[in-house]
Amino acid sequence: MHDQWQRKRAIIAELSRGGFISGEVLAANLGISRAAVSKHIASLEEFGVDVFSVKGKGYKLATPLSLIDEKRLKKSLNARCFYFDDIVSTNAFLLDHVNDLASGDICVAEHQSAGRGRRGRTWVSPYGGHLYASLYWQFSQGMAQAMGLSLVVACSLVTVLRNMGVAGVGVKWPNDIYLNHKKLAGVLIEMNGQADSLCNVVIGIGVNMSMPEQQSEKIDQPWSDLSELTEMPDKTSMMIQLQQQLVIDLEQFESDGLKVFKQRWRDVDLFDGQPIKLLMGDNVVEGICCGIDEQGAVLLETAQGVKAYVGGEISLRAQ
Numbered sequence: 001m002h003d004q005w006q007r008k009r010a011i012i013a014e015l016s017r018g019g020f021i022s023g024e025v026l027a028a029n030l031g032i033s034r035a036a037v038s039k040h041i042a043s044l045e046e047f048g049v050d051v052f053s054v055k056g057k058g059y060k061l062a063t064p065l066s067l068i069d070e071k072r073l074k075k076s077l078n079a080r081c082f083y084f085d086d087i088v089s090t091n092a093f094l095l096d097h098v099n100d101l102a103s104g105d106i107c108v109a110e111h112q113s114a115g116r117g118r119r120g121r122t123w124v125s126p127y128g129g130h131l132y133a134s135l136y137w138q139f140s141q142g143m144a145q146a147m148g149l150s151l152v153v154a155c156s157l158v159t160v161l162r163n164m165g166v167a168g169v170g171v172k173w174p175n176d177i178y179l180n181h182k183k184l185a186g187v188l189i190e191m192n193g194q195a196d197s198l199c200n201v202v203i204g205i206g207v208n209m210s211m212p213e214q215q216s217e218k219i220d221q222p223w224s225d226l227s228e229l230t231e232m233p234d235k236t237s238m239m240i241q242l243q244q245q246l247v248i249d250l251e252q253f254e255s256d257g258l259k260v261f262k263q264r265w266r267d268v269d270l271f272d273g274q275p276i277k278l279l280m281g282d283n284v285v286e287g288i289c290c291g292i293d294e295q296g297a298v299l300l301e302t303a304q305g306v307k308a309y310v311g312g313e314i315s316l317r318a319q
């Protein structure tokens with residue numbers, strides 16, 4: 001690990017004990033100068049960490065941070081894991097290395113300088129605040145085989161969150177994960193390759209764990225994070241379970257398609273059986289949400305019967 005990050009991590013470990021700690025004590029504990037301490041703190045703030053700095057008292061973390069245990073993560077997986085303190089985007093990293101990867105390999109980071117969200121948005125990625133991970137998968141029969149994949153990933157993610165004791169979590173079609181009606185996590189799938197032969201897929205997942213106040217101002221939609229819970233799930237365990245669950249679900253999806261996920265989808269779908277509207281440009285259709293079809297289209301029951309709707313431009317809303 002880069003020496004500069006080792007120092008920053010040591011400062012975070014000291015600050016994570018809680019309470020204020022003076023620059024002098026930090027400098028002595030780390031064996032560096034007070035000026036170096038204040039430089040590292042300023043740099044951590046640039047990476048999105050909120051640090052209170054009070055004259056006469058010292059420094060204190062405004063929001064608790066949880067970092068991945070790299071050794072435990074790597075030891076627990078049957079796949080390769082590329083772990084970084086800072087990277088442009090975990091999705092971009094895997095897309096740049098598709099020729100050297102095997103299905104199930106992951107990239108995990110503590111900070112993304114240009115985290116990517118859906119529809120060209122930025123995914124706010126403060127250091128240590130949240131979980132940022134991408135998993136590589138290769139489909140042998142082309143992009144058509146990956147149709148509906150984002151719904152499978154949403155099922156995997158909700159399964160893991162529920163297994164870890166997160167109640168009140170579910171999906172808004174196609175793959176926005178909500179906790180108590182506010183967005184908790186997102187999935188961004190990017191691919192390259194052939195329409196009908198080998199296709200490289202990168203599945204990016206961001207889960208909000210503990211949002212620093214200053215970062216929250218950059219988000220233009222209602223959000224939630226896991227710090228609302230009485231007990232915060234362990235980030236490393238969550239990552240291990242997520243990689244394992246994704247491998248199980250993707251193997252099943254590859255061999256049996258989306259049909260085997262139809263019931264699981266209904267169990268995680270926040271709008272199942274509820275009146276919804278679908279916004280498609282200027283067009284709005286209203287009806288009762290009644291699951292998905294085998295292509296991953298959302299099914300809407302109206303007076304005219306059940307109709308399937310699919311497409312990246314569709315937004316689903318409660319009526």
Ligand code: BTN
Nearest residue numbers: 089091116117118133186204206
């Ligand atoms: C969304 O907009 O809902 C999707 C957000 C996906 C964010 C994750 S964070 C890890 C991975 N790397 C990225 O650059 N984006 C995804």
